[in-house]
Amino acid sequence: MQSALRNLACGIASVFTALVVCGPLAAAGWTVPAREGALQKILQDAQAGDILRLAPGDHAGPVTVDRPVTLDGAGKARIVGNGEGSVVTVTVPGATIQGLTLIGSGLSHETLDAGVKLTKKAHGAVVRNNRIIDNLTGVDVHGARNAIVSNNLIEGRRDLRRNERGNGIYVWNAPDLLAEFNTIRFGRDGVFVNTSHKDTFRGNLFEELRFAIHYMHGNSGVIEDNVSKGNDIGYALMFSDRLTVRNNVSIGDRNHGLMLNYANRARISGNLVSGGGEKCLFMYNANKNSVSDNHFEGCPIGIHFTAGSARNTFQGNAFIRNRTQVKYVGSRMLDWSTDGRGNYWSDHAAFDMNGDGLADTAYRPNDMVDQVLWTQPSAKLLIGSPAVQLLRWTQSQFPALLPGGIVDNAPLMHPPVRHTPNAGVQG
Numbered sequence: 001m002q003s004a005l006r007n008l009a010c011g012i013a014s015v016f017t018a019l020v021v022c023g024p025l026a027a028a029g030w031t032v033p034a035r036e037g038a039l040q041k042i043l044q045d046a047q048a049g050d051i052l053r054l055a056p057g058d059h060a061g062p063v064t065v066d067r068p069v070t071l072d073g074a075g076k077a078r079i080v081g082n083g084e085g086s087v088v089t090v091t092v093p094g095a096t097i098q099g100l101t102l103i104g105s106g107l108s109h110e111t112l113d114a115g116v117k118l119t120k121k122a123h124g125a126v127v128r129n130n131r132i133i134d135n136l137t138g139v140d141v142h143g144a145r146n147a148i149v150s151n152n153l154i155e156g157r158r159d160l161r162r163n164e165r166g167n168g169i170y171v172w173n174a175p176d177l178l179a180e181f182n183t184i185r186f187g188r189d190g191v192f193v194n195t196s197h198k199d200t201f202r203g204n205l206f207e208e209l210r211f212a213i214h215y216m217h218g219n220s221g222v223i224e225d226n227v228s229k230g231n232d233i234g235y236a237l238m239f240s241d242r243l244t245v246r247n248n249v250s251i252g253d254r255n256h257g258l259m260l261n262y263a264n265r266a267r268i269s270g271n272l273v274s275g276g277g278e279k280c281l282f283m284y285n286a287n288k289n290s291v292s293d294n295h296f297e298g299c300p301i302g303i304h305f306t307a308g309s310a311r312n313t314f315q316g317n318a319f320i321r322n323r324t325q326v327k328y329v330g331s332r333m334l335d336w337s338t339d340g341r342g343n344y345w346s347d348h349a350a351f352d353m354n355g356d357g358l359a360d361t362a363y364r365p366n367d368m369v370d371q372v373l374w375t376q377p378s379a380k381l382l383i384g385s386p387a388v389q390l391l392r393w394t395q396s397q398f399p400a401l402l403p404g405g406i407v408d409n410a411p412l413m414h415p416p417v418r419h420t421p422n423a424g425v426q427g
Contacts, residue, residue, distance in 0.1 A: 028046070028047065028050045028051075029050070029051050029053060030042050030046060030050060030051070030052045030053065031053050031055060032052050032053065032054045032055060032059065033055050034054070034055045034056065034057030034058055034059055034077070036060055037060065038059070039052070039054065039059045039060065039063060039079070040060075040063065043063065043064075043065065043066075043067075043069070046067060046069050047067070047069075048067055048068045048069070048094075049068065049069070050069045050070070051069070051070045051072060052069055052070065052071050052072065053072050053074065054071065054072065054073045054074075054077035054079075054100065055077060056074075056076035056077055057076075057077060057078070058077075058078050058079075058080050059077060059078065059079045059080070060079075060080065060082075061079045061080055061081040061082065061087045061088065061102075061104065062081050062082065062084070062085050062086060062087055062088070062089065063079060063087070063088050063089070064088075064089045064090075064091060065088065065089065065090045065091065065092065065095045065097070066091050066092055067092055067095075068092050068093060068094035068095050069095060069096075070095070070096040070097075070098065071088070071095075071096070071097050071098070071100065072096075072098050072099050072100075073098070073099040073100035073101070073130075074099045075099045075129070076099075077099070077100055077101070078100065078101040078102070078103060079100055079101070079102050079103075080103055080104045081102075081103065081104030081105050081106070081135075082104065083104055083105075083106055083107075084106040084113075085105070085106050085108075085111065085113055086105055086106070086111075086112075086113050086114045086115070086116070086117040086140070087102045087103065087104055087105050087114070087115050087116070087135065088100075088102060088115070088116045088117070089116075089117045089119065090116070090117065090118050090119065090122040090125050090144075091119050091121055091122060092121060092122065093121065093122060093123040093124050093125070094123075094124050094125070095122065095125050095126075096125070096126040096127075096128070097116055097125075097126070097127045097128075097130060098126070098127075098128045098129050098130065099129050099130065100130050100131070101130070101131040101132075101133060102115040102116060102130060102131070102132045102133070102135065103115070103132075103133050103134050103135065104134070104135070105135035105136050105137070106136065107136050107157075107160075108136070109136070109166065112136075112137050112140045112142065112166065112170060113135070113136045113137065113166075114135055114136065114137035114138065114139060114140040114166070114170070115130075115132035115133075115135040115137070115138050115139060115154070116130075116132065116138075116139045116140070117139075117140045117142060118139070118140065118141045118142060118143075118144040118147055118174075119142055119143065119144065120142060120143025120144060120173075121143075121144070122144040122147065123144050123145045123146055123147070124144075124145070124146045124147065125144055125147045125148075126147070126148045126150070127139055127147070127148070127149045127150070127152060128148065128149070128150040128151050128152065129150075129151050129152065130152045130153070131152070131153045132152055132153065132154045132155075133153070133154075133155050134155065134156075134157055135156070135157070135166070136156075136157065136165070136166040137166030137167055137168075137170050137187075138152070138154035138155075138156070138166070138167070138168040138169055138184065138187065139152070139154065139168070139169045139170070140170045141169065141170065141171045141172070141174040141177055142170075142172050142173075142174070143172065143173050143174060144174050144177075145174065145175055145176055146175075146176045146177075147174060147177050147178075148177075148178045148179075148180075149169055149177070149178070149179040149180075149182060150178070150179070150180050150181055150182070151180075151181045151182065152182045152183075153182070153183050154168045154169070154182060154183070154184045154185070154187070155184075155185045155186050155187075156168065156185070156186040156187030156188070157186070158186050162188055162209075162210055163188060163210075165186070165187050165188045166187060166188060167187050167188050167189045167190070167191065167192040167214075168182070168184035168185075168187045168189070168190045168191060168206075168209070169182070169184070169190070169191045169192070170192050170194075171191065171192065171193045171194065171196045171199060171218075172194045172195060172196060173194075173195055173196055174196050174199065175196060175197050175198050175199065176198050176199065177196065177199040177200070178199075178200050178202070179191065179199070179200070179201050179202075179204065180200070180201070180202040180203050180204065181202070181203045181204065182204045182205075183204070183205045183207075184204060184205070184206050184207075184209070185206075185207045185208050185209070186207075186208050186209070187209055188209065188210050189209055189210050189211045189212075189213075189214040190204070190206035190209045190211065190212045190213060190214075190228075190231075191204070191206075191212070191213045191214065191215075192211075192214045192216070193213075193214065193215045193216060193217075193218040193221070194216050194217065194218075195216070195217045195218065196217075196218050196221075197218055197219045197220055197221065198219075198220045198221065199218060199221045199222075200221065200222040200224075201213060201221070201222070201223050201224075201226060202222070202223075202224050202225050202226070203224075203225045203226065204226045204227075205226070205227050205229070206226065206227065206228045206229070206231060206234075207228075207229050207230055207231070208230055208231065209231045209232070210231065210232045210233070211231060211232065211233045211234075211235075211236045212226065212228035212231050212233070212234050212235060212250075212253075213226065213228075213234075213235045213236070213237075214236050214238075215235075215236065215237045215238060215240050215243065215263075216238050216239055216240070217238075217239050217240060218240050218243075219240055219241045219242055219243075220241070220242045220243070221240070221243050221244070222243075222244045222246075223235060223237075223243065223244070223245045223246075223248060224244070224245070224246045224247050224248065225246075225247050225248065226248045226249070227248070227249045227251070228248070228249065228250045228251070228253055228257070229251045229252060229253075230251075230252050230253065230254070231253050231254070232253065232254050232255050233253060233254075233255050233256045233257075233259055234248070234250030234253045234256065234257045234258060234273065235248060235250065235257070235258050235259070236256075236259045236261070237258075237259065237260050237261070237263040237266065238259075238260075238261040238262060238263060239261070239262045239263070240262075240263050240264075240266075241263075241264050241265055241266075242264075242265045242266065243263065243266040243267070244266070244267050245258070245266060245267065245268045245269075245271065246267070246268075246269045246270045246271065247269075247270040247271065248271045248272075249271070249272045249273075249274075250271070250272070250273040250274070250276065250280075251272075251274050251275060252274070252275045252276070252277075253273075253276050253277065254276075254277040254278075255276070255277055255278045255279070256276060256278060256279045256280070256281070256282045257271075257273030257274075257276045257279075257280050257281065257296075257299070258271065258273060258280070258281045258282070259279075259281075259282045259283075259284075260281075260282070260283045260284065260286035260289065261282075261284045261285065261286065262284070262285050262286065263286050263289070264286060264287045264288050264289065265287075265288045265289065266286075266289045266290070267289075267290045267292075268281075268289060268290065268291045268292070268294060269290070269291075269292045269293050269294065270292075270293050270294065270418065271294045271295070272294070272295045272297075272418055273294070273295070273296050273297070273299065274295070274297050274298050275297075275298045275299070276298070276299040276300075277299075277300070278299070278300055278301065279299060279300070279301045279302075279303070279304045280296035280297070280299040280301070280302050280303065280322065281294075281296060281302070281303045281304070282303075282304045283303065283304070283305050283306070283309050283312070284306055284309070285308055285309055286309045286312065287309060287310050287311055287312065288310075288311045288312065289312045289313075290312070290313050290315075291312060291313065291314045291315075291317060292313075292314070292315045292316045292317065292338075293315075293316040293317065293416045293418075294317045294318070295317070295318045295320065295415065295416075295418050296317065296318070296319050296320070296322060297318070297319075297320035297321055297322065298320070298321050298322065299322050299323070300322070300323045300324065301322060301323070301324045301326075301327050302319045302322035302324065302325045302326055302365075303319075303325075303326050303327070304327045304328075305326065305327065305328045305406070306327075306328070306329065313338045314336040314337075314338065314342075314343060314408075315336075315337065315338040315339070315341050315342065315343065316341060316343065316344075316412070316416050317343040317344070317416075318343065318344040318346075318412075318415030318416060318418075319343060319344065319345050319346060319365075320344075320346040320415065321346055324365075325345060325347065325365040326365035326406050328365075328405050328406050333405065333407060334405070334406050334407070335407055335408070335409055336406055336407070336408045337408050337409050337410040337411075340358075340410050341358075341410055341412070342358070342363070342408040342409065342410035342411045342412060343408055343411060343412060344411065344412040344413070344414060344415040344416070345363050345365070345408070345411055348363045348411055350363070350411065350413070352413045357412060357413055357414065358410050358411065358412060358413065359410075359411040359412070359413055361411075362407055362408060362409045362410075362411070363407070363408040363411040364405065364406065364407050364408075365405075365406050365408075
């Protein structure tokens with residue numbers, strides 16, 4: 001009797017162990033052949049947590065993922081849309097789309113046709129290691145919380161004019177999104193944020209776009225370690241509050257590297273803007289921002305500061321070889337040094353007699369002649385006249401004659417050390 005009970009107990013234990021290890025809740029692995037209708041059929045039969053491994057070749061789209069499964073193409077499978085709607089639409093939390101080439105969305109801006117669309121129920125979805133090519137929008141994150149878009153190559157429709165294209169990543173009401181290490185090219189904007197908070201954009205590479213990152217009505221976001229090359233504007237931050245913008249690079253962007261328009265209480269630090277076509281940094285009605293330890297170099301204008309921007313602090317920035325270091329037209333006197341530390345100015349010929357790293361004389365980037373030229377452009381005809389040169393010399397000798405404007409009372413003798421981001425991993 002005892003032996004029988006012992007055998008029964010062992011049998012129950014064996015069954016329990018089997019259920020734990022390979023029971024009905026364990027994920028199943030499916031191999032999906034590259035055959036018409038196979039992917040849709042297996043999606044209907046799959047259960048939560050299953051992994052669908054797509055065989056190399058073309059799989060027909062569009063596809064709707066309505067259960068939390070993983071579509072894995074291992075870098076060799078394509079899902080090809082039929083030119084209508086989105087190629088892959090995710091309608092449930094917890095799904096993963098990875099290792100696929102996605103091509104062939106529709107062209108409707110009204111429905112935001114995309115390579116991948118994450119709907120408002122697709123919380124925690126992951127889109128990673130994909131090639132999302134020749135779609136209207138790359139990834140549309142439309143209301144999904146805590147989504148991840150990582151390590152994708154996203155290239156837009158080069159057969160369309162730029163303003164007819166969609167965005168690489170479109171974000172609407174998708175708090176706590178993480179978009180990192182993506183390479184985005186040939187769309188309208190690389191990332192377009194519309195009314196979404198606490199999102200993070202890190203380590204992305206943006207090329208041949210209108211704006212690399214276009215941030216509208218998004219608060220408490222983080223933009224860090226990104227690289228923008230050859231776009232119209234690098235980072236356009238508008239109508240947003242408490243953004244952190246650090247260690248980004250803008251190289252050769254055609255208009256502005258950084259633009260703050262009604263962006264308030266942002267922390268702008270450690271960024272490099274080099275070789276911009278117009279302005280390294282344009283601040284328009286931007287208030288209470290901290291601008292520190294950035295490099296602004298090789299632009300026609302280092303910073304254009306206008307439209308009532310107030311209560312901003314500047315410290316530790318390097319202004320190097322800009323044709324005009326600062327353009328500010330106003331009657332207020334603004335001190336661009338904070339806590340006894342100012343900024344580095346490449347055109348400031350100064351000495352440091354006590355060796356404290358600060359120049360012994362203050363720096364003023366603008367004078368009365370500059371303000372006359374900005375308000376009356378036709379006066380440029382007189383720029384080389386003896387009268388103008390005498391006026392500039394007189395102001396330099398008698399500072400009381402200078403108008404209101406920017407003054408740095410503690411300019412640095414050397415530029416700060418700059419962090420170099422590692423952005424973009426796709427070729």
